[in-house]
Amino acid sequence: MAKEALSATEEAVGICKELADEDFTQHGAKFALMLNNRGAYLADLGQPDLALQAIRDAVEVYRSLPTPDEPGIARALTNLSAHLSDRGDIGDAQAAIEEAMKIRKRLTVRDPSHAPGLTDSLLTLAVMRFRRGNVGGSARATKRAVDISRQMASRNPKTHEPILARALIHYSDDLVSLGMAKPALNVAREAVSVTRRLVRENPNLFEPDFASALSNLAARLGDNGKSGEAFPVISEAVEIRERLASSNPVLHEAALGRSLNNLGTTLWSLKRFSDAEDVHRRALRIRRRLAVDNPSLHEADVAQSLFNLGQVIECLKRPGEARACFREAAELYGRLRRDNPAMTSRYLDAMAPLGQRQLNEDVESICAELRRNLYKK
Template sequence: MEIDLSEAQAPVRPRFPAALLRPEAEVVAFRGRHRLLDELGAWCSGAGFAALLLHGPAGQGKTRVAGRLAARLAAVGWGVHRLSDGDRPVPDGTVPTLIVADRAETRPEQIAGLLTACAAHDGDRPLRLLLLARSDGPWWQRLRTDPLLAGATTAELAELDDDPAGRREAYAEAVRDLGAALPRVPGQGGHLWSAIAARLAATPRDAGGHALTVQMEALADLLDAAQFGPAPTGRSAADRLLVHESRVWSFTAAWHGLAVDERILHDVLAAAMLTEPTDRLLDRLAGEHRDAVGAWLADLDTAGHPLAERFCALRLAARPALAEILVEDAPERVLSVLAAARHPGLTELCVRHADRLTPAVLTVAAAADEPEPLLAALVRISADPDTPVDRLTRIAEGLPRLSPLAAEVAQSIAERHRRAGDEAGLALALSNLSIRLGDLGRDGPALAAIEEAAVIHRRLAGQQPELYEADLARSLTSLSVRLGAVGQPEPALSAIAEATELYQRLTDREPESYRADLARSARNLALAFGGLEMFAQALTAIQESVAGYRVLAVEQPGVFLPELAAALSILAINLGSLDEDEASRAAAADAVTIRRHLADRRPDAFRPSLAAALTDLAVRHIVLGEAEPALAAIEEALTIRQETGGEDLDWSLHVKSVILGNVENR
């Protein structure tokens, strides 16, 4: 994949008044946010990968902040890339790099692909991913399961001005700046904008603290003041601006000699604001006028129109049939607009086109501020007995982990397989159902589901071991987890012991396919033995796990070094439990070395685990009476935990108090 540079371009002459509101136009002077920019600058310091989500309502100023940060970094030699639709830039690592992903909530799959590329970053130079989104809702919780985002920072962009005096000053500044820019807009050069702006700025008003709202109010007031007759009342700034925009659209249509019904032109405009208008779409909307309408559209430059969401919402409400047409080309954009506008027909639209819209419904529901109509559609689609199992599976996979609806859908999938007599499908569905129920804290039903899955897989493995032994091993692993959750450690140990034996047999047959599963299962077996204070058996198991992970980490360090570090920490604990204190300290030190290397490359993800490993190492030093290195380790751990706000701060403080107590008692 090649990097698609989307650097800032030279300012172009705005073609319509509302274009002055575009973030990249930077017409209104940048205001405030200087402390935030300094904090973002500090976040960019240091090597390795780090990610940050900056979220806030539309028009709050996220894009402007990102642009300012990008300009600062570019000035000192950074590469700056703006993620565009369909783009997955791969940083080459030759220079420090910032990637900005705007509207991140609408492109989770694209960002997941980008994270895969970022995972290959060598960590020698800074690589920063700045995500901009309207919320940190379910879409973010789901995306954050990626290990690369484990320690990602989240920041909410507050209103720009929270006091009346500041809001009046912001309005006055916006009036003056927009008034100075309006003469550059075609058709707006005949007004005395400086005088109009001075008059409005002399009596500034409180237009709120939302950045785009203030600017829309200022621009609407300017344009209204330049018109003959009384200014309109009782309408929002967005709707007042749309009146002025409509005049531009009509004038441009007349200039092109278009004798076309205004409703058709507005349909085409909505289409262009939501998607790339293809010849097929223009044929459908404009018919014989396709070419002339296309030329008119190109003259308007509607891509990224600041009022697109409002205009499209109004148009789709006035013309329900238009949604049926546009949803074929831009399903996610159409559903997003309808959801934001609380369109009464949204649920019916989604149900009616469930075969095509289900993936888009899932994506938009995860990002929408008010997803209820979309969730209602998913409930109806899931309850329909004619809904195919693969669609139900897509719904279950696309819902948040803690969604009760996801568990209901998983239950429906299992019942479908049960009625069809599909044992293999039923066992898999029961395994997934167990996970969903466990996530919801329903441990009893979760255990029952995985017990049934294990019984089925055992029967299938007895009949066709080459096909189903791996499935049986996975079911037994899950069964061990569920038994542990309900306080049955002995049966849990039996289950994970049998799973480990199966993985050993599978590895003997197909080493490349199952070595990682065997190493993971041996680690889980060690934990099960340790929970029952069977430390000698636990030591044997964890030594096998460490040996397996050492080989895997050489072959794929990016994937298996974290697993090796975790296994070494368990090894240190087991050795300590058997009074093999020097070997325990050595294992803990190895874990710290690996964690430090990982934290250098990806500080957000691995500094918290480095703090945990340092705390463990400090304990090992205490046991050996090595106060000085113990204190150094715990001080570093505390510094990290205080900087990252990580968990277990109290435990690290307790370890430090023990160290200091030992020193005083010497």
């Protein structure tokens, strides 16, 4: 379906470009919209570089319009920010999303129908903050997104409940990262309740959201010591994502890897170590394959799977294999933390099983680095 949509959009881009060349004032905004859509379809087909260029082109066209199209450029800037963040270009990504936020706040004050766009920008900002280790800032953004989308859903559930569900899932992640496991579980349950209603009405459209909510709920149940309850929940999520990935691996394999990782962790908590090893190895194979094409987006997932696999193998009394997993995970996290401070705690977790002396040396190195950065400010 994405290929057919891209083909139609490519044709529309060509037509709109010819029209814009003849009369940019009248047709420039439509040309920019088609470029932005082209970027979205290219991303769905696993072509991130071409997608990013298309979205950059859309932003440039929007900026050139004699009469500003504020909703259009805000939408393109939000997409640009998400793609830049996935590539690790955090500074440019933050600049883009902050510009989009300013525009959408202004639009929403004038017309509340722009609130869904503001929510979308808030969630993009939250993801960026979370990846940089600013969990408190992420939680503030997601809480505001939840409040706005909940208010809108009370008036028009059919239109706004999908946005509410997405915001709830993000907020659940933020809460547990802040040590609020029980509130995070309550939020995750609400997300499942919302998406379950949506998937009953339109399974083809909302199955991915339902699987995301189930996977999130399973993780939150595990955080609260309820691994027995988590197992059927995460199993259902994996079943849905396996079916989705079989028909469209480019779009759904990364999500399948996340659910398999959650399933493996649940099995480990239930002391089903052999089953957990099989599942974690499958998740690792998927994530390694994805990281070949897009390392900035998927290497952290590879490191996570390696660490989790190491824990399982350690429980199976194969210390040599476990240490190899921990060592590779530590190498990946060590490289990633240079650009993403949020990875430092994961790096130390991976280093811990490799020996106290090495861990102490790395803790001192990190502290020295933090002191140097502090003195520079």
